[in-house]
Amino acid sequence: MPEECHPQLTILREIDSISLMNRKFYFGIFIIFLIVFPFATPLHAAAEEEDPCAKDGLHIRNETTIDLWVKKNDGACTLWTHHHIIIIKPEDTLEIFSDLTCSTLYCGEKPSYEDFQFIDKNGDCRVKILPSCTLSDM
CATH class of the missing domain: 1.10.287 (Helix Hairpins)
Structure with a gap:
């Protein structure tokens, strides 16, 4: 057809x-x-x-409802007011305390740079610490 x-x-x-x-x-x-x-x-x-944060460090913001005290690299006990930021680099150590004599750890153990970096899921080098030492990405 x-x-x-x-x-x-x-x-x-x-x-x-x-x-x-x-x-x-x-x-x-x-x-x-x-x-x-x-x-x-x-x-x-x-x-x-x-590590994109190694050069400039991780910015950690105190988002607890209280002021904390910190020792960076076993240095002096320094006030860390809430809503303020401290910066740590891979070689730094950080101890977070709940009292001004830096004798009572706020967190049960010392959070390391790697702990903060693990929380930073979006890679913007910013992490916050919430009440009860809960770490969260900013």
């Missing part, structure tokens, strides 16, 4: 040619993905290993 009599056949052939083009297109995208992905993954992993 001639195609003039059955326009549906012409439409079906056009649809077949379009779907063949789509299959080739998506196959090409898949091949590109297979080529690019193995190279992109190690670069991404290497970028994650670098």
Whole structure:
């Protein structure tokens, strides 16, 4: 039968040619993905290993409802008023106390730089300490 009599056949052939083009297109995208992905993954992993906060330090904000006292690197006992920020770097140690003589630890143990860094999920180098020594990302 001639195609003039059955326009549906012409439409079906056009649809077949379009779907063949789509299959080739998506196959090409898949091949590109297979080529690019193995190279992109190690670069991404290497970028994650670098600490973006190491140079300028982590900014830790006292969001408790009370003033605290801190000893940084076993230094002097210093007042840390609420809503104020202190900065620690990887080599720093920080002890947080609830009394002005720096004898009663506010946190059960000394939070380390790594503890604060672990809380900083968005990588903006800002962490806050909440009541009961709860650490949270800012």
